[in-house]
Amino acid sequence: MKKNPTLLAAIVAGIVLVLAYPLLFTNPYYVHLAETILIYAILLYGLDIVVGYTGQVSLGHAGLFGIGSYATGILVLKLGAPWFVAVPASIAFAALFGAILALPALRVTGPYLAMVTLAFGTIVQILINEMTFLTEGPLGIQLQKPSVFGRELTEVEYYYAVAGFMLLSLLLVHRLLRSHVGRAFEALRDSPIASDCMGVSVYRYKVYAFVISAGFAGLAGSLYAYSEQYISPNSYNFELTILFLLAVIMGGRKSRLGSLIGATIVVMLPSLLSDIEVFRKIAVTAAVVAVIVAALMIAKRRTTVGRAAVPVLATLALAVVAYKLESMVDWRLTIFGLMTLFVVYYLQDGIVGFFKSLMGRGRSHVVASEGAGAADPFAGIRADAGDAKGELLRVEQVLMQFGGLKALNMVDLNIARGTVHGLIGPNGSGKSTMMNVLTGIYKPTAGAVVYAGQPIAGRTPSQIALGGIARTFQNVQLFGEMTALENVLVGLHHSFRATWLDVMLSTPRYRREELAARARAAAILDFIGLAELANEEARNLPYGKQRLLEIGRALALDPRLLLLDEPAAGLTAPDIRELMAIIRKIRDHGITIVLIEHHMDVVMSISDTVTVLDFGQKIAEGTPGKVQSDPRVIDAYLGGAAETTPPQPAAL
Amino acid sequence: MLAIQNLHAAYGKVEVLHGISLEVPKGKLVTLIGSNGAGKTTTMRAISGMIKPKSGSVQLDGRDITGLDSHRIARAGLAHSPEGRRVFATMSVTDNLLLGAFPRFTRARPKGDVQHDLERALELFPRLKERRTQLAGTLSGGEQQMLAMARAVMLNPEVILLDEPSMGLAPILVDEVFRIIARLKSEGVTMLLVEQFAQAALNVADYGYVLENGSIAVHGPAASLKTDPKVVAAYLGGGHAH
Numbered sequence: 001m002k003k004n005p006t007l008l009a010a011i012v013a014g015i016v017l018v019l020a021y022p023l024l025f026t027n028p029y030y031v032h033l034a035e036t037i038l039i040y041a042i043l044l045y046g047l048d049i050v051v052g053y054t055g056q057v058s059l060g061h062a063g064l065f066g067i068g069s070y071a072t073g074i075l076v077l078k079l080g081a082p083w084f085v086a087v088p089a090s091i092a093f094a095a096l097f098g099a100i101l102a103l104p105a106l107r108v109t110g111p112y113l114a115m116v117t118l119a120f121g122t123i124v125q126i127l128i129n130e131m132t133f134l135t136e137g138p139l140g141i142q143l144q145k146p147s148v149f150g151r152e153l154t155e156v157e158y159y160y161a162v163a164g165f166m167l168l169s170l171l172l173v174h175r176l177l178r179s180h181v182g183r184a185f186e187a188l189r190d191s192p193i194a195s196d197c198m199g200v201s202v203y204r205y206k207v208y209a210f211v212i213s214a215g216f217a218g219l220a221g222s223l224y225a226y227s228e229q230y231i232s233p234n235s236y237n238f239e240l241t242i243l244f245l246l247a248v249i250m251g252g253r254k255s256r257l258g259s260l261i262g263a264t265i266v267v268m269l270p271s272l273l274s275d276i277e278v279f280r281k282i283a284v285t286a287a288v289v290a291v292i293v294a295a296l297m298i299a300k301r302r303t304t305v306g307r308a309a310v311p312v313l314a315t316l317a318l319a320v321v322a323y324k325l326e327s328m329v330d331w332r333l334t335i336f337g338l339m340t341l342f343v344v345y346y347l348q349d350g351i352v353g354f355f356k357s358l359m360g361r362g363r364s365h366v367v368a369s370e371g372a373g374a375a376d377p378f379a380g381i382r383a384d385a386g387d388a389k390g391e392l393l394r395v396e397q398v399l400m401q402f403g404g405l406k407a408l409n410m411v412d413l414n415i416a417r418g419t420v421h422g423l424i425g426p427n428g429s430g431k432s433t434m435m436n437v438l439t440g441i442y443k444p445t446a447g448a449v450v451y452a453g454q455p456i457a458g459r460t461p462s463q464i465a466l467g468g469i470a471r472t473f474q475n476v477q478l479f480g481e482m483t484a485l486e487n488v489l490v491g492l493h494h495s496f497r498a499t500w501l502d503v504m505l506s507t508p509r510y511r512r513e514e515l516a517a518r519a520r521a522a523a524i525l526d527f528i529g530l531a532e533l534a535n536e537e538a539r540n541l542p543y544g545k546q547r548l549l550e551i552g553r554a555l556a557l558d559p560r561l562l563l564l565d566e567p568a569a570g571l572t573a574p575d576i577r578e579l580m581a582i583i584r585k586i587r588d589h590g591i592t593i594v595l596i597e598h599h600m601d602v603v604m605s606i607s608d609t610v611t612v613l614d615f616g617q618k619i620a621e622g623t624p625g626k627v628q629s630d631p632r633v634i635d636a637y638l639g640g641a642a643e644t645t646p647p648q649p650a651a652l
Numbered sequence: 653m654l655a656i657q658n659l660h661a662a663y664g665k666v667e668v669l670h671g672i673s674l675e676v677p678k679g680k681l682v683t684l685i686g687s688n689g690a691g692k693t694t695t696m697r698a699i700s701g702m703i704k705p706k707s708g709s710v711q712l713d714g715r716d717i718t719g720l721d722s723h724r725i726a727r728a729g730l731a732h733s734p735e736g737r738r739v740f741a742t743m744s745v746t747d748n749l750l751l752g753a754f755p756r757f758t759r760a761r762p763k764g765d766v767q768h769d770l771e772r773a774l775e776l777f778p779r780l781k782e783r784r785t786q787l788a789g790t791l792s793g794g795e796q797q798m799l800a801m802a803r804a805v806m807l808n809p810e811v812i813l814l815d816e817p818s819m820g821l822a823p824i825l826v827d828e829v830f831r832i833i834a835r836l837k838s839e840g841v842t843m844l845l846v847e848q849f850a851q852a853a854l855n856v857a858d859y860g861y862v863l864e865n866g867s868i869a870v871h872g873p874a875a876s877l878k879t880d881p882k883v884v885a886a887y888l889g890g891g892h893a894h
Contacts (some may be wrong), residue, residue, distance in 0.1 A: 427822055
């Protein structure tokens with residue numbers, strides 16, 4: 001966790017700017033405006049957790065913001081509660097509603113989730129309006145700035161209080177998102193199914209994300225109520241929720257700086273646009289920036305003249321229009337809308353993302369610590385090799401039915417401890433279905449799965465994963481936007497005892513665990529030969545390396561049983577030799593392996609036992625030699641060239 | 653037919669191809685072999701416009717198609733059967749095949765007899781014929797791979813790019829895929845093939861290029877590459893009982 005000196009300087013400069021602002025702009029209007037930006041920023045940090053990190057859509061955050069405001073308003077109005085009661089109560093109350101909002105997110109995604117959260121926001125607004133006995137309805141609630149030691153804070157003092165809360169939120173959110181909790185959020189965005197199979201419960205972490213996000217919305221709402229000193233239901237409408245979402249996207253998701261920039265834009269721009277002189281300056285600046293950026297990008301061959309023409313001409317046209325217009329009033333919203341459309345269309349990674357990519361820097365990631373090779377990649381694994389040769393896994397008469405199709409039809413399977421068990425069969429014979437049954441993704445229609453003496457059918461995938469069954473996927477399921485190291489760290493999620501409170505307070509326990517996990521992850525990457533690619537995003541790795549990374553991530557789970565689904569698919573001969581060496585080493589550490597593979601040389605040379613499936617039924621089982629010469633297996637699977645295996649259209 | 657000159661391509665700032673030149677003559681089958689991460693799939697993607705090359709040129713039948721959008725390249729007559737069988741899962745087998753012929757319903761390609769070609773494609777892949785009304789997503793992996801190949805054929809293209817057609821297939825199906833490739837070749841179809849089974853690929857191909865770390869290391873007639881001791885040691889021998 002080394003500090004970058006330029007980043008540190010930027011942070012110090014930012015803090016100084018926030019603190020010096022009221023001295024530079026003494027006009028109370030501008031102080032209030034800046035206060036609003038800071039309050040929005042707090043909400044956006046929270047919203048970014050949901051939108052940027054877990055990849056969910058929420059159109060309900062204006063509602064949560066309103067709940068925070070009204071919790072404070074009502075407590076002050078009805079009970080005369082002081083701020084140190086009202087603010088925490090607002091956070092708690094909004095977080096509670098965040099948990100409610102999380103429930104639909106567990107069932108639906110994408111446009112459906114947008115609809116449901118939109119409905120939530122609308123209902124909140126209507127309820128506030130209707131529940132006049134509590135909220136005074138459309139009349140709204142008036143309140144005063146909080147009092148400290150019996151004296152009401154002035155506008156500038158309150159600004160400093162808000163600034164304090166903003167900086168504290170920034171610190172807490174930042175710590176949270178760069179910890180194992182933040183990695184869990186990102187993992188469930190990139191591949192929910194792999195998250196569950198790494199023991200990171202998608203269910204639980206989606207709820208966490210919404211609750212934490214709502215807590216910050218509640219804090220922002222509470223501060224907003226004190227800041228405006230008057231709240232009414234109309235403030236928490238649909239437009240506000242869109243504005244929040246826009247701010248996250250325009251500023252740049254997965255970035256705290258992006259949230260700040262987004263907040264600044266959505267608060268400042270509408271008011272700046274009302275002044276024709278200011279608007280002219282903005283338009284000219286935008287045109288100049290667009291021309292410079294386009295010239296840079298063309299020079300760097302990042303874009304063509306044709307592609308750059310539209311944005312450049314558009315900004316130039318805007319500048320010309322700015323000088324033609326007499327008055328802004330009628331055009332304000334149109335121009336704001338056009339600028340928004342423009343930014344969202346051309347800068348899909350937001351302003352921060354755009355400038356980062358322009359400067360040739362990717363997103364910031366956790367960086368592998370140097371010299372961590374000393375750790376043992378198999379540190380947490382309890383060897384099974386020494387035990388009696390009993391069975392680790394027993395599948396009894398499993399039936400898996402999809403409609404009329406019996407993908408697995410009364411299959412028995414016994415996996416002995418410390419062995420490599422090959423599972424082969426034609427495409428569509430039920431091998432991958434078996435994997436999904438063993439890892440809890442499918443619940444078998446009938447039959448039992450007994451692992452280490454315990455029945456596991458009906459347990460959730462994350463419970464099964466934590467019980468020691470790890471897997472890789474036929475269609476690679478890595479966390480694409482995360483680095484190789486971070487992917488392995490998600491696998492090590494189970495090694496953390498630290499809670500999100502530990503993370504936010506950065507307790508010694510959390511820091512110790514994080515260091516240990518990083519060292520272990522680096523050792524695992526070293527073991528699978530990806531040490532040099534530790535800081536590369538998984539989606540940029542070549543296919544074969546992605547498959548190896550999946551194995552590494554599975555090892556991080558400290559499995560007793562490792563399920564490999566076609567690890568050699570698409571690999572050429574030299575890569576396969578490397579892969580086989582790795583599989584043998586894993587077995588030598590006492591991990592039992594189930595291997596699905598179509599490369600017969602791999603299966604036959606490495607397996608102790610081979611089971612053959614066809615149309616969901618077991619058609620053969622035994623030693624590789626016995627299976628290879630079984631006429632049913634040759635007929636259904638191996639084909640004519642069974643003795644020599646590989647495809648030979650023309651003899652050598 | 654397909655000529656690539658000094659092609660450079662990158663993902664973000666990482667350059668993957670450092671100047672590839674290769675040629676696929678009309679009616680020939682050319683294979684591109686190399687280890688994982690050498691840039692085989694990237695080469696295919698840069699040719700068919702799925703990524704934009706940084707520099708260099710791609711010419712199809714004398715026409716420059718460098719950096720065009722991939723649907724324009726398809727309309728120019730280049731079919732790409734991508735790695736990992738991307739079929740239209742919620743459409744039927746027949747509809748998938750007809751979509752492969754889509755450019756023929758525009759002015760970009762001569763229409764010809766689509767119905768006849770559909771029947772011919774189904775003859776070539778008898779397994780698909782049995783399942784012509786089934787949704788592509790419900791096919792087994794092997795059948796999906798055949799569908800991806802048949803869909804490419806339906807374009808009636810000048811050149812077909814086949815990326816890892818045998819990946820994830822049972823041995824018995826791998827044999828069949830290679831038989832189909834050999835048959836397409838005998839019908840005069842021009843193809844560029846990337847294959848995990850380098851030996852088998854060289855057996856069917858006329859000419860081969862070996863990619864190493866984003867550059868062409870060796871190239872020559874397939875028959876001579878098969879006996880090149882360096883190629884044998886690095887790509888054909890060992891691990892595989894070919």
